[in-house]
Amino acid sequence: xRKPDGKxxxxxxxxxxxTSLLQRYMERRFTDTVSTVGGAFYLKQWRSYNISIWDTxxxxxxxxxxxxxxxxxxxxxxxxxxxxxxxxxxLEDRFLGLTDTASTDCLFAxxxxxxxxxxxxxxxxxxxxxxxxxxxxxxxxxxxxxxxxQPEDAMAxxxxxxxxxxxxxxxxxxAEQMCFETSAKTGHNVDLLFETLFDLVVPVISRxxxxxxxxxxxxxxxxxxxxxxxxxxx
Ligand SMILES: Nc1nc2c(ncn2[C@@H]2O[C@H](COP(=O)(O)OP(=O)(O)OP(=O)(O)O)[C@@H](O)[C@H]2O)c(=O)[nH]1
Ligand SMILES: [Mg+2]
Numbered sequence: 001x002r003k004p005d006g007k008x009x010x011x012x013x014x015x016x017x018x019t020s021l022l023q024r025y026m027e028r029r030f031t032d033t034v035s036t037v038g039g040a041f042y043l044k045q046w047r048s049y050n051i052s053i054w055d056t057x058x059x060x061x062x063x064x065x066x067x068x069x070x071x072x073x074x075x076x077x078x079x080x081x082x083x084x085x086x087x088x089x090x091l092e093d094r095f096l097g098l099t100d101t102a103s104t105d106c107l108f109a110x111x112x113x114x115x116x117x118x119x120x121x122x123x124x125x126x127x128x129x130x131x132x133x134x135x136x137x138x139x140x141x142x143x144x145x146x147x148x149x150q151p152e153d154a155m156a157x158x159x160x161x162x163x164x165x166x167x168x169x170x171x172x173x174x175a176e177q178m179c180f181e182t183s184a185k186t187g188h189n190v191d192l193l194f195e196t197l198f199d200l201v202v203p204v205i206s207r208x209x210x211x212x213x214x215x216x217x218x219x220x221x222x223x224x225x226x227x228x229x230x231x232x233x234x
Contacts, residue, residue: 003050004050005049005205006049006050006205007053007072007075008052008075008077008201009053009073009076010053010054010056010077010079011058011066011077011078011079011095011098012079012080012090012095012111013058013091013094014060016087018036018055018058019033020113020184020185021182021190022042022055024187024190025190026042030184035058035059036055036058036062037062038057039054039057039065039069040054041054042055044194046198046201051074051205054069063098066098067100068101070098070100070101070102071102072102072213073106074201074208075107076102077110077111078091078096078109079111080110080112080113080154081114082112082113082114082115082118082148082181085148085153088112088153088154091110092157096161103208104165105214107173107200108158108161108178109178109179109180109193109197110155110157110179111181112149112179112181113182114183115181115183115188116183116188117143117144117145118146119144151181155175155176155179158175158179180193180196
């Protein structure tokens with residue numbers, strides 16, 4: 001098997017729907033899931049490229065594995081549950097640090113899942129540009145409640161991530177393009193999410209092919225002239 005050309009990693013708290021989103025996209029179905037142990041991946045061919053998509057475990061006990069899965073990632077999808085504000089906070093507090101091992105030009109998407117559980121907005125607020133939560137969940141049996149996390153909160157996190165990564169907003173896709181609301185249950189926006197990301201990842205992969213992966217300076221191995229291996233005081 002050829003080594004994948006690019007790698008996309010799904011991160012987020014347990015129960016937000018990482019496995020369900022990936023299953024919905026790859027297997028076109030929504031079935032019962034069990035909480036993920038460790039990680040698992042699918043391979044997706046997009047144009048002439050092979051992209052691996054990694055599903056990770058949100059449970060605290062597997063947290064240590066996250067940075068390993070993110071190593072060299074071309075893109076990371078950070079997932080929260082639109083009905084649980086804490087799951088958005090966890091992305092910043094617990095998961096963002098795991099992406100330090102990703103490629104320095106890694107792309108980020110932020111996804112609010114389970115919009116089918118959200119109460120329908122008033123008619124005049126519905127779907128703008130097909131990106132809103134409007135059609136999700138019609139006919140569903142689960143009780144609905146007003147949305148607890150707004151898209152603006154996710155976009156604010158996206159901008160914080162750019163600051164954390166010291167990236168200029170002009171050099172990366174805009175927050176509006178990279179923040180999604182989805183439902184793995186109904187399929188709402190699931191294809192849009194993955195396929196937008198594949199299209200953005202392809203130029204990154206081809207740049208890595210022609211120029212090599214971005215160079216980073218390892219400051220831990222840097223020695224000033226005259227410094228001995230045993231340190232500056234030797
Ligand atoms: N209503 C609704 N339920 C969902 C949706 N996505 C996932 N679920 C349900 O939420 C629960 C958790 O889904 P998973 O996909 O296993 O969550 P996960 O993020 O992979 O969780 P871990 O593997 O423990 O990290 C399951 O009962 C799913 O059926 C969605 O879009 N809408
Ligand atoms: Mg899972």
